[in-house]
Amino acid sequence: MADIGYIALLLALVASIYAAISFIFGVRGRHPALVDSARNSLLAASGLVSISVATLLYALITHDFQIEYVANYTSSDMSLPYLISALWAGNTGSLLFWAWLISIFAAVVLLQKRDIGKELVPYASAIIMVTQAFFLILLLWVANPFQELSYTVNPQLFNYVQANVDGVGLNPMLENLGMIIHPPTLLIGYVGFTVPFAFAIAALLSRRLSDEWLITIRRWTIIAWLFLGVGNILGAWWAYVELGWGGYWAWDPVENAGFMPWLVATAFLHSIMMQRRRGMLKVWNMVLIILTFTLAIFGTFLTRSGILSSVHTFSESALGPFFLAFLGVTLFGSLVLVFYRRNGLKSEAEMESLVSRESTFLLNNLLLVGAAFTIFLGTVFPLISEWVRGVKISVGPPFFNQVNGPIFLAAILLTGICALIGWRRASTKNLARNFLWPLVVALVLGIVLFILGVRQWYALVVLSVCSFVLYTIFYEWFRGARARHRMKAENYLKAFFGLVWANRPRYGGYIVHIAIILIAIGVVGSYFYSMEKEVILMPGEEMTIEGYTLTYEGMVSSQTESRITYTATLSVHNKGKLIGQLVPEKYFHRAYPAVTEVAIRSTLVEDLYVILVGWDEVGATAFKVLINPVIKWIWIGGAVLLLGGLVALWPERRRPPAIETPETGGK
Amino acid sequence: MRPKKLFIVLILISLVLLPVTPASADEATVSDIAKELICQCGCDMVLSACNHLVCDWRDTMLASIEDQIAQGKSKEQIIQSFVDLYGESVLASPPKKGFNLVVWILPFAAILGGGVVIYLTVKAWVRRGRQSATISKAEKGDEKYRKRLEKELEDFSGDGFR
Incomplete structure (x- = not known):
């Protein structure tokens, strides 16, 4: 069985290399037959990688413990969804999943019907095939998911399987809905950036440096950006409900690695609007998409090299140097190419005023890239410090919160300011008129919050800024709906939906801005107003926190083949009224360290979060209880982000090509 | 610097320089x-x-x-x-001293440096925009004379001046 998967990978590598070479020679030498052959080869490679993935999935589902990967990440008692999720739970499996995604995306790029950018496809396909070949080489000779288990390969695992006639099983922490969805979502995001990057390089190679590459990749970039964004939020949710430390984002190197390309891609999605509208920032857009792709690879490098310690990393592997080399070649090669094509990327940028929407877009780019740079610097600074001073240091949440907080706040503020400033130029009179009411709303909200008892000045500032931005968005929607209502005599609701539908990219963007505001509210509330208590209770005893009274009812244990579970039950009263029970748990897996299963009572106002810390033989049980205000808004923000992204992505109806007439000149 | 520019720059700088820490209890x-x-x-x-x-x-x-x-x-x-x-x-x-200051200061320095670059670039674009506006105005003036010239040449190419 393992041989089928391995041989399919080997053939896929041959097909990928052949496709890459044939595409380039075919298109440059004008040999359509060679290009056709390359197309077939690409599709064949895609099929072969799919066969390989299907083989591994079959091995996982049928418990083929002869394969090291299967023995390491599955056990006989695992349910089907978790057996499937084991495909991306380990280092080599997730690498195969990555290669498979590339191959699928490559096939989709090739088969997509397109009016614009056809000439770029062979070049872009060649770039995607080179990337795919790199991953296939790793899978074949460095991290083989089909490695057969033997004593020589992995004595510890071999002995375990011999003794238990079973595999080790999935890490219990990964047995969570979030972990079924989060890794593939994130990986689709990472891998998705290969396509816009490939088209950017294709434009550079073919010297077709007009906007066609941007038009071609807009939807691909949004898809990758959306998946990465949603993947990050799902990861935060998983950490919150599964890791049992009460938080959701630890600024861990691997979390940072997922966040950096998302930030740069956000900057890219904004700055391509400048290129489309005003022909500006051509070089900058190339650099941004190159950085996005290399940061996506950097994330993989961090996860798999073991260079920085992180709760997310796979065990240290030999992959690090390969990824580093690939990163170096990609970044250096791409930037050199941009340099050589700089004349074709010159833009005749002109502006009429320093204060204009264009300027706010530039500042937005600066802040987003600045935030990504800050995260990069913070992530690698422990290494820099060790090299320069020989002193190990940690760069953790206090640094990232202090430095990134103001940068993100400024970026959020800009989303509001941007909507109030027109394209090209803004007069002082216009500015005063546009800013007046949003500022009044922000100020009034700030005062109301202060009167209501909000005394953290930074929270006051953030919430006022959020209200400022929300007002600008809603007012913009209202103005648009009112105009439609007047012109088309539609009722306001219909006018609003008509407005959104008529300009989906723009209004999808606004919805995403609202999502960011919701997330910001959740982050600020939970960061500044979270509170916690640690208590030790005997059965029957109670504790209180912020109006809640928790009574410890007792603990029970249950056992399955692979684990013992201890479940504590707490009755929860709020203002004297019973509102439910919370049941935090601890698992003791036969092959993994103990895992905490937290209990959460979640409302829009706050989460009551209970962690079972430990217990002794006489029944004294330790709990950590937290109140996390408005944290649910982060997850709601994630859903709204998804909605906004989908609205922006929703395809336009394909229009029949315009018929060329002497009057129109075909334009 | 004009008031509106100053206003925007001050807002951004002040936001960037604000430290974010929960207010500490006594x-x-x-x-x-x-x-x-x-x-x-x-x-x-x-x-x-x-x-x-x-x-x-x-x-x-x-x-x-x-x-x-x-x-x-x-x-x-x-x-x-x-x-x-x-x-x-x-x-x-990292404590805010010695070599560690690099990690604390560099992000803000980079953003402020980037801000200066953006300011200078946009200023150059505005200058270019004004120049081309002047040129296009001048071209509009030339257009009038060009049409007159064409018309006169057309008249001349027939049977001489009429």
Whole structure:
């Protein structure tokens, strides 16, 4: 069985290399037959990688413990969804999943019907095939998911399987809905950036440096950006409900690695609007998409090299140097190419005023890239410090919160300011008129919050800024709906939906801005107003926190083949009224360290979060209880982000090509 | 600098320079201090977030913080005692001194530097925009004469001037 998967990978590598070479020679030498052959080869490679993935999935589902990967990440008692999720739970499996995604995306790029950018496809396909070949080489000779288990390969695992006639099983922490969805979502995001990057390089190679590459990749970039964004939020949710430390984002190197390309891609999605509208920032857009792709690879490098310690990393592997080399070649090669094509990327940028929407877009780019740079610097600074001073240091949440907080706040503020400033130029009179009411709303909200008892000045500032931005968005929607209502005599609701539908990219963007505001509210509330208590209770005893009274009812244990579970039950009263029970748990897996299963009572106002810390033989049980205000808004923000992204992505109806007439000149 | 430009620049600079920290209570609590330290058990989490079921490191460190608070030590003194014991790596963020200042200052310096570059670039674009507006105005004037010339040449090419 393992041989089928391995041989399919080997053939896929041959097909990928052949496709890459044939595409380039075919298109440059004008040999359509060679290009056709390359197309077939690409599709064949895609099929072969799919066969390989299907083989591994079959091995996982049928418990083929002869394969090291299967023995390491599955056990006989695992349910089907978790057996499937084991495909991306380990280092080599997730690498195969990555290669498979590339191959699928490559096939989709090739088969997509397109009016614009056809000439770029062979070049872009060649770039995607080179990337795919790199991953296939790793899978074949460095991290083989089909490695057969033997004593020589992995004595510890071999002995375990011999003794238990079973595999080790999935890490219990990964047995969570979030972990079924989060890794593939994130990986689709990472891998998705290969396509816009490939088209950017294709434009550079073919010297077709007009906007066609941007038009071609807009939807691909949004898809990758959306998946990465949603993947990050799902990861935060998983950490919150599964890791049992009460938080959701630890600024861990691997979390940072997922966040950096998302930030740069956000900057890219904004700055391509400048290129489309005003022909500006051509070089900058190339650099941004190159950085996005290399940061996506950097994330993989961090996860798999073991260079920085992180709760997310796979065990240290030999992959690090390969990824580093690939990163170096990609970044250096791409930037050199941009340099050589700089004349074709010159833009005749002109502006009429320093204060204009264009300027706010530039500042937005600066802040987003600045935030990504800050995260990069913070992530690698422990290494820099060790090299320069020989002193190990940690760069953790206090640094990232202090430095990134103001940068993100400024970026959020800009989303509001941007909507109030027109394209090209803004007069002082216009500015005063546009800013007046949003500022009044922000100020009034700030005062109301202060009167209501909000005394953290930074929270006051953030919430006022959020209200400022929300007002600008809603007012913009209202103005648009009112105009439609007047012109088309539609009722306001219909006018609003008509407005959104008529300009989906723009209004999808606004919805995403609202999502960011919701997330910001959740982050600020939970960061500044979270509170916690640690208590030790005997059965029957109670504790209180912020109006809640928790009574410890007792603990029970249950056992399955692979684990013992201890479940504590707490009755929860709020203002004297019973509102439910919370049941935090601890698992003791036969092959993994103990895992905490937290209990959460979640409302829009706050989460009551209970962690079972430990217990002794006489029944004294330790709990950590937290109140996390408005944290649910982060997850709601994630859903709204998804909605906004989908609205922006929703395809336009394909229009029949315009018929060329002497009057129109075909334009 | 004109007032509106100054206004925007000041807003951005002030936001960028504001530190973000929860307002501290009068007395530091165990939880406050635990958020500033890294648990030494190898979990790489801040002390308050270490979620190991049994963690002697976490328990010892938390007990030490509690003892020192009881002795009336300040937050800074307590944190320093951990640095003396475990080295700089026990801190959840690098102290703002010496070489570590690089990581604290460079992001803001880079953003401010980028801001200056954007300002100069946009200024150049505005200048270019004004020049081309002047040229296009001048071209509009030329257009009038060009049409007149064409018309006169057309008239001339027939049977001479009429």
